[in-house]
Amino acid sequence: LESQLLHSRKMDALGQITGGIAHDFNNLLAAVLGGLEMLELRLLMAPEQSKIFNITRRAAEQGAALVARLLTFARKQKLEPASIDLTRFSTAVTQLLEHTLGGLVMLDWQMDEGIWYPYVDAGQLELALVNLAINARDAMPEGGTIRVKGRNAHGDHASLADGDYVVLAVSDSGVGISPEDLERVTEPFFTTKAQGKGTGLGLSMVYGFARQSGGTVHIESRLSQGTTVEIWLPRATELPQVAVTSSASAISQST
Numbered sequence: 001l002e003s004q005l006l007h008s009r010k011m012d013a014l015g016q017i018t019g020g021i022a023h024d025f026n027n028l029l030a031a032v033l034g035g036l037e038m039l040e041l042r043l044l045m046a047p048e049q050s051k052i053f054n055i056t057r058r059a060a061e062q063g064a065a066l067v068a069r070l071l072t073f074a075r076k077q078k079l080e081p082a083s084i085d086l087t088r089f090s091t092a093v094t095q096l097l098e099h100t101l102g103g104l105v106m107l108d109w110q111m112d113e114g115i116w117y118p119y120v121d122a123g124q125l126e127l128a129l130v131n132l133a134i135n136a137r138d139a140m141p142e143g144g145t146i147r148v149k150g151r152n153a154h155g156d157h158a159s160l161a162d163g164d165y166v167v168l169a170v171s172d173s174g175v176g177i178s179p180e181d182l183e184r185v186t187e188p189f190f191t192t193k194a195q196g197k198g199t200g201l202g203l204s205m206v207y208g209f210a211r212q213s214g215g216t217v218h219i220e221s222r223l224s225q226g227t228t229v230e231i232w233l234p235r236a237t238e239l240p241q242v243a244v245t246s247s248a249s250a251i252s253q254s255t
């Protein structure tokens with residue numbers, strides 16, 4: 001419990017600091033990019049100069065993209081948990097991820113029959129799955145399949161209250177995580193990715209979200225075999241809200 005508290009305090013503090021810095025830094029980068037654009041229009045550059053110019057601009061653009069990600073992380077979002085229909089949800093997330101993942105990686109969903117509804121914030125769950133899928137893709141540079149399996153479970157986890165949970169397990173057959181790194185991967189800013197590629201905030205966000213929702217995260221990994229990240233989420237006691245198109249479909253959904 002103490003380590004959870006520490007994690008959430010750290011995240012709060014980091015959120016405030018990064019939010020402030022990211023905002024100011026963003027304005028500076030906007031000025032740099034704006035200046036570069038004006039220069040490009042006014043200067044006639046030799047090929048070598050033009051190359052340097054483009055590299056410089058690309059670096060500034062990458063900086064801006066990084067800052068945008070930091071801002072998303074820092075924005076303290078209020079969780080609005082609801083009962084979620086995972087079948088519908090998976091369709092939406094697949095569409096979202098198709099663009100992000102690129103052609104080498106496949107996404108395969110397997111929901112157990114009769115899977116319960118988790119009670120979580122849908123937007124945050126989506127973000128968590130996007131983060132996990134990006135990590136899985138990065139772990140498989142040659143491509144491969146990311147499997148998302150859903151199952152019902154009881155809280156037999158050491159850190160969980162007794163009760164019903166919905167588990168989403170995201171697996172890849174990628175590079176894996178060493179035992180030393182495994183202990184640190186949920187720490188904010190822990191990353192092994194090249195500079196500019198990783199923020200070290202993905203798993204930290206996923207972990208924070210799961211704990212805040214009353215669940216947890218469990219990671220298993222073997223070097224050069226692959227990694228499975230399980231998100232344990234509390235089971236909803238009510239049925240999902242149905243977007244009512246007709247009363248007949250609303251009724252058939254709730255029976």
Ligand code: ADP
Pocket residue numbers: 131135136139172174175176177181185186190191192193197198199200201202203204227
């Ligand atoms: P980032 O992806 O920005 O590095 P994360 O917090 O999401 O930040 O991940 C932290 C680190 O954990 C990664 O840099 C990587 O070393 C490791 N990691 C996370 N997911 C995986 C995975 N599926 N396979 C291998 N390593 C992983």
